[in-house]
Amino acid sequence: MKDYIENVIKPKIEGDGGEVEFESYVNGELTLVFRGECSKCLILERCVKWIKAEIKRDKGENVKIYAIRKKPFFWDS
Amino acid sequence: MGHIKVTRRSMRPEEYTALRFGWLKRYVLENLYEIDSLSIRDARQINENEYEYYSDDYRQLKKGDMYFTPDGTSFIKGDVKIPAELWEKELWLYLKTAAEIVVKVNGKYVGGVDPNRDRILLSPYIDSETLHFEMQGYNRSKPDDERNPESLSVRGCRQVFEGAYLCTVNHAVLDLVYDFEVLLDIAGSELFNEDYRAFLNRELNNAMNCIDFDCEPITGIDEAKSYIENVIYSNTDYKGNGDVALVAHSHLDLAYYWRRIHTVQKNLRTVLLQLRLMDRYPEYKYTHTQAYTYETLEKYYPEVFDELKKRVSEGRFEPVGAMYVEPDCNIPSAESLIRQCLYGQNYFREKFGKTVNNCWLPDVFGNSWILPQILKKSRVDYFVSNKMSTWNDTNRFPHNNFIWRGIDGSEVGACVPPTHFITWNMPSQIQENWEAYQDKNIGGQTMSMFGYGDGGSGVTEEMLEMMKRFEKLSVMPKTEHVGGSEFLEKNLKDNDKLAKWDGELYLEMHRGTFTTKSVLKQYNRSLEFKLREAEIISVLRAATGIRYPKEVLTKCYKKLLINQFHDILPGSHINPVYKDAVKDYEWIDKKLDLILNVENTDKYFNSLNFKRTAVTFIEDEKGFNQRHGKKGFWTVPALPAMASGKLIDKTTTDSSWIKIGDKIETPYYIISFGDDGSILSLYDKELNREWVNGEFNKLKVYDDKPGVYDAWDILPNYKEKELGFELASPLKLLSKNSEVAELTVLVKIGESKWKRIIRLFKQSKGIEVENIVDWQEKHKLVKAQFDCNVLTREAVCDLSAGFIKRETHKNTSWQQARFEVCHHKWCDLAETGGGVALINEGKYGVGFGESSMSLSLLRATERPDPYSDLGFHNFCYLIMPHAGDCVSAEINKTAYEYNVPLVHSEVSCANTFDGLYLEAMKQSEKDETVIVRLSEQDGTRGVLKFPKPVKVMNMLEDVLYETDTLEYKPFEIITIGI
Numbered sequence A: 001m002k003d004y005i006e007n008v009i010k011p012k013i014e015g016d017g018g019e020v021e022f023e024s025y026v027n028g029e030l031t032l033v034f035r036g037e038c039s040k041c042l043i044l045e046r047c048v049k050w051i052k053a054e055i056k057r058d059k060g061e062n063v064k065i066y067a068i069r070k071k072p073f074f075w076d077s
Numbered sequence B: 001m002g003h004i005k006v007t008r009r010s011m012r013p014e015e016y017t018a019l020r021f022g023w024l025k026r027y028v029l030e031n032l033y034e035i036d037s038l039s040i041r042d043a044r045q046i047n048e049n050e051y052e053y054y055s056d057d058y059r060q061l062k063k064g065d066m067y068f069t070p071d072g073t074s075f076i077k078g079d080v081k082i083p084a085e086l087w088e089k090e091l092w093l094y095l096k097t098a099a100e101i102v103v104k105v106n107g108k109y110v111g112g113v114d115p116n117r118d119r120i121l122l123s124p125y126i127d128s129e130t131l132h133f134e135m136q137g138y139n140r141s142k143p144d145d146e147r148n149p150e151s152l153s154v155r156g157c158r159q160v161f162e163g164a165y166l167c168t169v170n171h172a173v174l175d176l177v178y179d180f181e182v183l184l185d186i187a188g189s190e191l192f193n194e195d196y197r198a199f200l201n202r203e204l205n206n207a208m209n210c211i212d213f214d215c216e217p218i219t220g221i222d223e224a225k226s227y228i229e230n231v232i233y234s235n236t237d238y239k240g241n242g243d244v245a246l247v248a249h250s251h252l253d254l255a256y257y258w259r260r261i262h263t264v265q266k267n268l269r270t271v272l273l274q275l276r277l278m279d280r281y282p283e284y285k286y287t288h289t290q291a292y293t294y295e296t297l298e299k300y301y302p303e304v305f306d307e308l309k310k311r312v313s314e315g316r317f318e319p320v321g322a323m324y325v326e327p328d329c330n331i332p333s334a335e336s337l338i339r340q341c342l343y344g345q346n347y348f349r350e351k352f353g354k355t356v357n358n359c360w361l362p363d364v365f366g367n368s369w370i371l372p373q374i375l376k377k378s379r380v381d382y383f384v385s386n387k388m389s390t391w392n393d394t395n396r397f398p399h400n401n402f403i404w405r406g407i408d409g410s411e412v413g414a415c416v417p418p419t420h421f422i423t424w425n426m427p428s429q430i431q432e433n434w435e436a437y438q439d440k441n442i443g444g445q446t447m448s449m450f451g452y453g454d455g456g457s458g459v460t461e462e463m464l465e466m467m468k469r470f471e472k473l474s475v476m477p478k479t480e481h482v483g484g485s486e487f488l489e490k491n492l493k494d495n496d497k498l499a500k501w502d503g504e505l506y507l508e509m510h511r512g513t514f515t516t517k518s519v520l521k522q523y524n525r526s527l528e529f530k531l532r533e534a535e536i537i538s539v540l541r542a543a544t545g546i547r548y549p550k551e552v553l554t555k556c557y558k559k560l561l562i563n564q565f566h567d568i569l570p571g572s573h574i575n576p577v578y579k580d581a582v583k584d585y586e587w588i589d590k591k592l593d594l595i596l597n598v599e600n601t602d603k604y605f606n607s608l609n610f611k612r613t614a615v616t617f618i619e620d621e622k623g624f625n626q627r628h629g630k631k632g633f634w635t636v637p638a639l640p641a642m643a644s645g646k647l648i649d650k651t652t653t654d655s656s657w658i659k660i661g662d663k664i665e666t667p668y669y670i671i672s673f674g675d676d677g678s679i680l681s682l683y684d685k686e687l688n689r690e691w692v693n694g695e696f697n698k699l700k701v702y703d704d705k706p707g708v709y710d711a712w713d714i715l716p717n718y719k720e721k722e723l724g725f726e727l728a729s730p731l732k733l734l735s736k737n738s739e740v741a742e743l744t745v746l747v748k749i750g751e752s753k754w755k756r757i758i759r760l761f762k763q764s765k766g767i768e769v770e771n772i773v774d775w776q777e778k779h780k781l782v783k784a785q786f787d788c789n790v791l792t793r794e795a796v797c798d799l800s801a802g803f804i805k806r807e808t809h810k811n812t813s814w815q816q817a818r819f820e821v822c823h824h825k826w827c828d829l830a831e832t833g834g835g836v837a838l839i840n841e842g843k844y845g846v847g848f849g850e851s852s853m854s855l856s857l858l859r860a861t862e863r864p865d866p867y868s869d870l871g872f873h874n875f876c877y878l879i880m881p882h883a884g885d886c887v888s889a890e891i892n893k894t895a896y897e898y899n900v901p902l903v904h905s906e907v908s909c910a911n912t913f914d915g916l917y918l919e920a921m922k923q924s925e926k927d928e929t930v931i932v933r934l935s936e937q938d939g940t941r942g943v944l945k946f947p948k949p950v951k952v953m954n955m956l957e958d959v960l961y962e963t964d965t966l967e968y969k970p971f972e973i974i975t976i977g978i
Helices: A002-014 A044-059 B013-025 B149-153 B171-187 B194-209 B221-233 B260-280 B291-300 B302-313 B334-352 B371-376 B387-391 B427-436 B461-470 B484-492 B518-542 B550-562 B575-596 B813-817 B891-899
Strands: A018-026 A029-036 A064-069 B029-034 B039-047 B050-053 B072-081 B092-095 B100-105 B108-113 B119-121 B130-138 B164-169 B243-248 B286-288 B317-319 B358-360 B382-384 B401-405 B411-415 B446-450 B478-481 B499-502 B603-605 B616-619 B625-627 B630-635 B644-646 B669-673 B679-684 B692-703 B726-736 B740-749 B752-761 B767-775 B780-788 B794-798 B803-807 B826-831 B834-840 B845-849 B852-858 B871-883 B917-923 B930-935 B942-953 B959-968 B973-977
Touching: A002 A018, A002 A029, A002 A044, A002 B575, A029 A044, A044 A064, B013 B171, B013 B194, B029 B092, B039 B260, B092 B100, B092 B108, B100 B260, B108 B119, B108 B260, B119 B260, B130 B260, B171 B194, B171 B221, B171 B427, B171 B461, B194 B221, B243 B286, B243 B427, B243 B484, B260 B286, B260 B291, B260 B302, B260 B317, B260 B461, B260 B575, B291 B302, B291 B334, B291 B550, B302 B317, B302 B334, B334 B371, B334 B518, B334 B550, B334 B917, B334 B930, B358 B484, B371 B382, B371 B401, B371 B411, B382 B484, B411 B484, B427 B446, B427 B461, B461 B478, B518 B550, B518 B575, B518 B871, B518 B891, B518 B917, B550 B575, B669 B752, B692 B740, B692 B752, B692 B852, B726 B752, B767 B852, B780 B834, B826 B845, B826 B852, B826 B891, B834 B852, B834 B891, B852 B871, B871 B891, B959 B973
Parallel strands: A029 A064, B243 B446, B243 B478, B286 B317, B358 B382, B382 B411, B401 B499
Antiparallel strands: A018 A029, B029 B164, B039 B050, B039 B072, B072 B130, B092 B119, B092 B164, B100 B108, B100 B130, B401 B411, B603 B644, B616 B630, B625 B630, B669 B679, B679 B692, B692 B780, B726 B740, B740 B752, B752 B767, B767 B871, B780 B852, B794 B803, B794 B826, B826 B834, B834 B871, B845 B852, B917 B930, B930 B973, B942 B959, B942 B973
């Protein structure tokens, strides 16, 4: 899962100025850290749903995703 | 008791007008017919016009469906039969979207939709009752137009499809909408006369009262229109003043929050949309920059390019900006900037028969003093750049229309428009421009650019409709829609009243871009010189009958030039852009190696047109020493100018030239080092003087948190919080032999390891510091500090084709603002008897204080790229104390030797052009003439004599005249053909 997030999902997110990092994957619960533009995206949940669907399609796994936003200091108001 | 601001109240008349304006807009579209036959295929672009798809086929696309994916491109198609009730009517496509979509109908490009425009006129481009739609969209989650609230509100990677419709437009309503839009903008802007705004608010309310919104359809549109014409437009009691030229333009970053591969489509859409506006508005003219973008359009969309060509010939689509791309104008060398003009102008000449007379760099982060000469000699008379007026953080740049005088005395007419290069042509923006314009009495008109940028795709119908109404508004400045050249010729040509600015156009912002993404800067420097080497050697080989690899060299140069774009080389971009740039640099490097490494010889060629006298590292697997991870040896090559010869490794283990104890004594110095590699004392035995007065070669780590413009800026107070470092392994001797002694130290900065190797030489006064860094920090700036025992008030900085003197004191806000500046190969602090130079191989940022220099080494920014500068770095700099000033000490020559590689070749050249620096030797773009570029860089005059007459040329390689004797003046760049 780590490899999939880093090599399949991450480059796509980066292309939009966002950033996703694999944090953990335990018992079907996937925790991802979103940085960059993603950290302040108003509709991040749509993207998270898309990642979930991509995982289902590519890896055949149903995962629950926990999205953690880490804003750089200048957006962390 | 004082005044209490009332915040809870009922709707005021002007608010009711605004509310009804929203209602009115709902009646613009009529006869909406939903296209329910669309299907979509999601993809991701992986190269120019290459995609990987998420599915093998299309899926249905219905209203309410999600569409677009992160970094996604989507292809949408569908067939629709025009319903009978829409036959014979003016037909439009309506599609509201956050994406940038280009639309083809029945195989023809009809236009595009995006956050700034949601409908396309179809009728003139269709000739059948069945329409086959093909759409391609790129969804930018980071729209450029953050100033456009509508654009901002729809950002995000995943979008909800709001449906696509065939429809008609109620032009009476639309016309009225534009009337209200222009007038409401004035009514809401404090820049206009207060009484006029009160008049407007009252009368717009009255005009809106003509409309009965309770009827279906609404009534009173014509009455409202008449009311506005008769009461508002006909009122001339309120007089505005000013004269504003409106220039249509769309700024286009080749890469920024998107990769260069996406710009192919961004550019297509931008061009296409402007062409479609030209179809409808015969008076409309538009300016477009960057020969590179024209090239991609020609390559991938020849039918649109053909249309563009036609409009160019009509004078309505105007190529502006003579350069190949809009490059950064701080970091690229003189030769790179010359090539920007050469390749740019050649393209415009070849395709359109035009030599562009202006340089158009709205968004560039400051401009080098060497530029006016390069422009003038590239047939460019005018320069346009917006940043200094709108972004300076300390001083107001004092001119908008002026003469810019360059380092050699060349002059160009310059325009720094008073406002941003992206505006949407609203009266308030035009008024703001006029009020900010500082050359009202002498400069003629002021320039206001309008049009969205960066895929926002330029001018909209709305902006042109606004413009039609300006002449009816007495309160506004006089306006005129003009082309770029037209404006410049009209207002700057032969205008002897213009003020003159003699010096660099320093941008008081974005000072971090001299340092951010260190690797790109290092690549750029090394490849600039490697290209120089490859061209010179190829020319000299061609004299022996070996084919000159013109095509490959041109490709290499163009790739280098593209990566000098002002959001690539400066480092202000997302991580994929960085990866693309590195890939390009590696490609260039390999291609040049293939050109350079064809001779099977053990001789080295000195491409410099002076004898090499500086100690130099020669790569050799059998060598005793190591530098940049490669084995080799140190020697003084002593190769004559433009000649080749063998270099023998004479290194022995005899290190008797150096004495190492508490102090270290070399033939030149007695040195005391600190444990961290800083130099506590550097006593010069030849000059009997001390060079150190404080911290010298000391690493300084600062908290570097500029805020949102993270990659761009260093704040003036960056020194307030110094973070320090931990000494992991104190300075110790690493090696010594007959040529060099190496000391090494390891420090830890946060999680990062920073190894320094300090080299002392037997045959050079130079002290080299190699830095090998594993960099894992965030928001830290590392500098090397040099407090020199030198009394001076000015620093001298190399500009790559001459030098600039910069004050080191902080007497006025102008010096205070220049706390970090750009330099090229070297900088120098000197008093009459001598000084200290710092020579680098790719570090451009430096700060000066009283007798001090601080060379910026690394940053660690987070936006736009969270991984910026993380990882491995290896770079060197050379500390070079000297007698006399930097010119008499020939620091520039030493810096050339430090940067120009010695490569294996047996070529040679009899003519060495003594007195000038050989910048380039290449084959002409037109034929096999050998082009030689020489530059005077020491500020002297002289005469160059040739054995036979040579062709004196401009930088576009046009022959000007022939002569065998050429006088040159300080800082002149000369191009000759042989």
